[in-house]
Structures are given as structure tokens and as C-alpha cells.
Amino acid sequence: MKSNVEEIFGSKVFDESVMREKLAKDTFRELEKTIREGKQLNIKIANAVAHAMKEWALEQGATHYTHWFQPMTGVTAEKHDGFINPDKDGKVIMEFSGKELIKGEPDASSFPNGGLRATFEARGYTAWDPTSYAFIKNGVLCIPTAFCSYSGHALDKKTPLLRSMQAINKQALRIVKLFGNDDVQTIKTTVGPEQEYFLVDQKYYEQRKDLIYTGRTLFGAPCPKGQELEDHYFGTIKSRVQEFMSDLNQELWKLGILAKTEHNEVAPAQHELAPIFTTTNIATDHNQLTMELIQRVAKKHGLVALLHEKPFEGINGSGKHNNFSLSTDTGINLLEPGDTPHENAQFLVFLAAIIKAVDEHQDLLRLSVATAGNDHRLGANEAPPAIISIFLGDELTAVLKAIEEEKPYDGKEKELMKIGATVLPKFPKDSTDRNRTSPFAFTGNKFEFRMPGSNASIAGCNIVLNTVIADEIEKFANILEAADNFDTTLHALIKDTIKNHKRIIFNGNGYDDSWVKEAESRGLLNLKTTPDALPYFKTKENIELFERQKVLSKEEVQSRYEILMDEYEKQINIEALTMLDIAKKDILPAASKFSKELTDTITNKKAIGIDLTYELETAKKVSEYLTEAYQALITLEKDVEKLHEIDDFEKSAFYVRDFIIQDMAALRKPCDKLEVVTSNEDWPFPTYGKLLFSI
Ligand code: ADP
Ligand code: MG
CATH class of the missing domain: 3.30.590.10 (Glutamine synthetase/guanido kinase, catalytic domain)
Incomplete structure (x- = not known):
């Protein structure tokens, strides 16, 4: 008997064994040869493969397909298209052609291209990489593809990888x-x-x-x-x-x-x-x-x-x-x-x-x-x-x-x-x-x-x-x-x-x-x-x-350089803005509230003449760190403004490295000290202890 693992392994992949089963012998042999030699797929074979792929995908409950590709920023991208097409008499049929398998035209304009499409050609297309099997994810048939501009520039990570x-x-x-x-x-x-x-x-x-x-x-x-x-x-x-x-x-x-x-x-x-x-x-x-x-x-x-x-x-x-x-x-x-x-x-x-x-x-x-x-x-x-x-x-x-x-x-x-x-x-x-x-x-x-x-x-x-x-x-x-x-x-x-x-x-x-x-x-x-x-x-x-x-190519290097520098700047800009938000709206108000609790207690206790060492010393510390944090916050805020005024991607990245990172460290320090002295009840979010040891 097959184990569960043997049974499910690759069950959502249009792999060699499925192809062998679903394709006519000579179609399968031709496809295999194209894959081995890394050649272009001819449309006749593509139509046969697309048909078999669609039949298989429908059996698996898929209704859509997508050209799955890896743009120059880290994620993967997909745009889902339905197999559905109108037929006579208000009925529908499920269709998928060789052309749709081999080539797709996603709206490329929203993907970072580091100037490539601006300089060359506005549209991009995706092309099936037959060396990587199609698969079904979330009910969608995914076709691994490379992403290029019409002038032949690689707009993704797969193309240069295959070339290398x-x-x-x-x-x-x-x-x-x-x-x-x-x-x-x-x-x-x-x-x-x-x-x-x-x-x-x-x-x-x-x-x-x-x-x-x-x-x-x-x-x-x-x-x-x-x-x-x-x-x-x-x-x-x-x-x-x-x-x-x-x-x-x-x-x-x-x-x-x-x-x-x-x-x-x-x-x-x-x-x-x-x-x-x-x-x-x-x-x-x-x-x-x-x-x-x-x-x-x-x-x-x-x-x-x-x-x-x-x-x-x-x-x-x-x-x-x-x-x-x-x-x-x-x-x-x-x-x-x-x-x-x-x-x-x-x-x-x-x-x-x-x-x-x-x-x-x-x-x-x-x-x-x-x-x-x-x-x-x-x-x-x-x-x-x-x-x-x-x-x-x-x-x-x-x-x-x-x-x-x-x-x-x-x-x-x-x-x-x-x-x-x-x-x-x-x-x-x-x-x-x-x-x-x-x-x-x-x-x-x-x-x-x-x-x-x-x-x-x-x-x-x-x-x-x-x-x-x-x-x-x-x-x-x-x-x-x-x-x-x-x-x-x-x-x-x-x-x-x-x-x-x-x-x-x-x-x-x-x-x-x-x-x-x-x-x-x-x-x-x-x-x-x-x-x-x-x-x-x-x-x-x-x-x-x-x-x-x-x-x-030289242009492809330049575009990747721009995208990577830009990504660095954007990432840290988001971090800086998030820090400002958290410090301003959560940490400083929480510490200030805690400080008020302390001073209220001090006033009350003073009236009956009992020892105030904890409250006094803590209140002093809180107010010292609060001031330090507030000043650091102002510096970071000003420097972020300056960053936003720079409109050159290289200068921005260097400015982030030389100023924003330091400002962020300077803000974190007093805030972390505030966490140490503030009561758990007043601290506005879960601490490292909770995050790391709660599962
Ligand atoms: P360790 O944690 O000690 O570094 P692991 O056994 O966890 O080692 O991981 C080793 C990884 O190296 C595995 O993913 C394994 O498949 C991979 N590996 C082994 N041989 C090769 C090879 N010839 N080429 C590429 N990767 C390999
Ligand atoms: Mg290792």
C-alpha cells in the first residue's frame, strides 16, 4: 500500500508522469525534447499541452490560470484569468490555448523596472519556462514564466537565472x-x-x-x-x-x-x-x-x-x-x-x-x-x-x-x-x-x-x-x-x-x-x-x-542597481515612519500616563508621610527618558523630511545609511529604557518575552 506521502506527493503538479498519461506519445516526446534542449515550443505542441493541462486542472477543481512570475522585487506575481468563455445559447465552455500557455501579457506598468520600460518599450510579456512544471495553488493553475519587455530586456529574476x-x-x-x-x-x-x-x-x-x-x-x-x-x-x-x-x-x-x-x-x-x-x-x-x-x-x-x-x-x-x-x-x-x-x-x-x-x-x-x-x-x-x-x-x-x-x-x-x-x-x-x-x-x-x-x-x-x-x-x-x-x-x-x-x-x-x-x-x-x-x-x-x-546587459544591470538602492531606501523610510508613529502615539503617551500615575501617588502618599523612594526615582527616570526620546523623535522627524526632499535614488540611499539609521537607533534606546521601567499594564504592546515564549 502507498503511504499518504507517496500518494499526495506532486499531486498538484503537472509533472512528467501526468504529461506521460495525458499527452499523446509523440507530443510528449517532442515536449521532452524541447525541455531538454531548452528550445522554443512550437504552437502545435503548445496547443496539445495546453489542452491536456486544462483538462487536468479542471479535474483538480481549478477555474483559473495564471502566468506565475518573479518580478525584480522579492515577491512572486500572478494575475488570474478564467478558463471560462461564452459559447452559443448563453452557455459557457472552458478554454485554454497553446498561445495562452506560451505567452501572457500582464499589465507590466505596476512592476518596478528601474527605468527599463520607460527607456524602451512600455509593455512586457511572460513566457512559459517549460523546465519548471505547472502546478495548482489555491484552485489556480500556475504556469511558471519568465517576464521580459518587448525589447528583450529581462524584467524578472528567472530570465537571468536561466541565462546564468x-x-x-x-x-x-x-x-x-x-x-x-x-x-x-x-x-x-x-x-x-x-x-x-x-x-x-x-x-x-x-x-x-x-x-x-x-x-x-x-x-x-x-x-x-x-x-x-x-x-x-x-x-x-x-x-x-x-x-x-x-x-x-x-x-x-x-x-x-x-x-x-x-x-x-x-x-x-x-x-x-x-x-x-x-x-x-x-x-x-x-x-x-x-x-x-x-x-x-x-x-x-x-x-x-x-x-x-x-x-x-x-x-x-x-x-x-x-x-x-x-x-x-x-x-x-x-x-x-x-x-x-x-x-x-x-x-x-x-x-x-x-x-x-x-x-x-x-x-x-x-x-x-x-x-x-x-x-x-x-x-x-x-x-x-x-x-x-x-x-x-x-x-x-x-x-x-x-x-x-x-x-x-x-x-x-x-x-x-x-x-x-x-x-x-x-x-x-x-x-x-x-x-x-x-x-x-x-x-x-x-x-x-x-x-x-x-x-x-x-x-x-x-x-x-x-x-x-x-x-x-x-x-x-x-x-x-x-x-x-x-x-x-x-x-x-x-x-x-x-x-x-x-x-x-x-x-x-x-x-x-x-x-x-x-x-x-x-x-x-x-x-x-x-x-x-x-x-x-x-x-x-x-x-x-x-x-x-x-x-x-548593461541596461539590465543599471535597472537592477536602481531597484535595489531604491528598495533599501523605501524599506528604511517605512521603518522610520513606523517608529515615529509608534513613539508618538503609543510609547510616549503610555510613559507619560505612567508618570502621571506615579506623581499622583507621590502627592497622595506625601500627604500621609510614607516612603516615596520607588515612585520618586522611577518618576525621575521616566521623565529623563521621555525627554531623551522626544528629542530623538524630533531629530528623526526632521531628517525624514529632509530625506523626502532628495529626489535622487543614490543620494537617498546614502542619506538613509548616514543619518536615518543612526536617528532610529537613537530613538529606540530611550524607548527601550522606558519599557524597562514602565508597568506592564501601561506598556502599549506585547514585549519580547510574550512574542518569543508564548507558543
Ligand atoms: P546543515 O543544516 O548541516 O547545513 P542540512 O542537511 O540541513 O545541513 O542541509 C543541507 C542541504 O544541502 C539540504 O537542502 C541538501 O539537500 C543540500 N544538498 C546536499 N547535497 C547537495 C548538492 N549536491 N547540491 C546542492 N545542495 C545539496
Ligand atoms: Mg547549513
């Missing part, structure tokens, strides 16, 4: 062919994103304007217990959370998402969900859906899921570890060191290319994870610092050192590391003591990029990873293909790469202050904030790189 996968496929194929793997036809990148999030009780959430408007707490004093006992991590999952998780798993499985592990995280109320890895563009679609479902399913359980990178000050933030590798269609993981000298040599080429790519493009990797929210997290002793470095572990580092210095490797047996001739020692694959402070860690057969924030789309960082790695592999392939003596050229290439780029390798504690100094002396970048990082996007070298790899 093509770039890496093309270059990596050249390398594996050099190693005689002629049977390989495609190489795809694979990703398994670990998703962290917080769960809070909906009734408390609804009393926090800061969570409602900004997704994070803008005020809040630490509560008596934090995460110091680490008792939440791998602790038992509370029953309410467990029920939510089972429900969530069911929903994810129906969509064919391989949700695999779930556990508590270090911080109270923090959890993690990890799927089994899959091809990058599908992993990206799935992660967007996962984030949506986490939030939707939580609501059903009276919970609210916070996907913000740093919902609580002083408590760990949430990340999204991007585990990635490269895999051939013959099933070989190219970051698996392998067992033979031959496999080892090929592994070392990819490893060296990645080391070089990460060292040379620290700027791009950093900016691929730059958001206002993630700025709070990176470098806050809970997540990797804003400095990019690679963790390889002691064994692999020692091997590379031996290669570089042409000295025997000092493992169990002393061996001269001759690439292609000696076998590499075994590296521990999943040792639990591995370095969790590194932003970019080799974990035995894959790399884990740990900087992305929890609410980011993984498209951004994977576009960059694929592009920079493809570019280095291309250079390597050029050298190796032209070599007279393959073995000596290969050896020299790897040796030189290690020598020139070893500064990026760091196995020590990334949370340690001494690393910041050390990194500086190694010449590594330390881009602390989003506006520090983003301008690197549009340097001449980086634009040339994206154009060379055919991932983004």
Missing part, C-alpha cells in the same frame, strides 16, 4: 569533455536552500505595528531569557508548531517540493526547513512557494511566520543557506572529490575555479545578498561577517598547500600531490564541528553560501554564483584546450590559482574581531552596508562580466 545556468552549462561541459566524459550532455547547478523563520502568536503580532508594517520589531527591550541556554535548538518541537509543520509538509509535498528536515533553531521561536536539493531554477521556484506557504499555513494555526532577516534585536536573525553544486545529466556531482586520481583532478579544476571566482568577485557575492534587513544580520556575531571568505577545512587546505608548495602532503601517509596521479585523501563530508561562522563553506561535496537572508529570493545569489564561476571556468577551459601537455598545464594552472587566491581561504573563527583586521591586511573587501555594496554592481568590469556571460 546556460553560461555555466556551456563552460563546464568544456571541462568535463577535456577529462574524457563525452557522454555528458548537460550540466546543471543544483541548490538546496535551508529556510529559517520565526513563528509568533497571531494575537500578539496584531498588537505590534512594527511587525505588521516592517516585519521586524523596531522597539523592544531584551527579556530575562534569551537564547543563552541554547535549549531551543534541537529541543522537542512544541505540539502547536508540530501541527503547523505537518500541515505545511503536506502542502509542500502536494506541490512536489521535497521538504525533508525541519527543526528548531538556536533562537527561541525560530525554526528551519530544508528541502532535498534540486536543479537551481526549480529550487528557486520551490523556495518562493515555500515562503508563501509557510506564511499561509501559519495563519491557519493562529500563528504568524516572520521571514525577516532580523526580527528581534539581540536574538539571532534568520538566514537561508544556499547549498549548491554542479551536476551532470549522467548523475555525477562535480564537487564530489571522487576516488580516483582522474576524478580528483577534475574536482580540483572546479574547486580552483570557484576559489578564484569567489576571490575575484567578492563584491558581487556580497551585493547579491545586500538588503536593509540583512545589514542587521551580517557581522552581528550570529551570521557570517560582511567579509567574504572560503572555508575548506584543514584537510583540503593542507592538500592545496602541498600542491602549491610541491611538498609532500602531511596526511596519514606522506605523499607528493601529483594532480592526476595521486589519490586525494578522504575529506570528512558532514563533520558536525565544521565551521559555522564562514560565509562560504565547502561541506564535503558541495558549497554552502550562508550569507543570503531568510526572505531573499535565491535567484539573486545564484545568478552571481553561476556567472562568476562560469567566467573562471571559461578561462580555465581556454588554457587547457590549448595545452600541448595537458597534465603539466593542468598542474601549473591549479598551483598558480591556489598561490594567487589563497588569501580568500580562512578556516578560523569568522565571528572574531581579529578576523576583521586580518581580512583587511589580506586586502579583502568589507562592505558593511547595502549602499556600500550595491554600487559595485555597475563597475565597468562587472558590467563587462555580465555581458560576456550573456546574463545581464
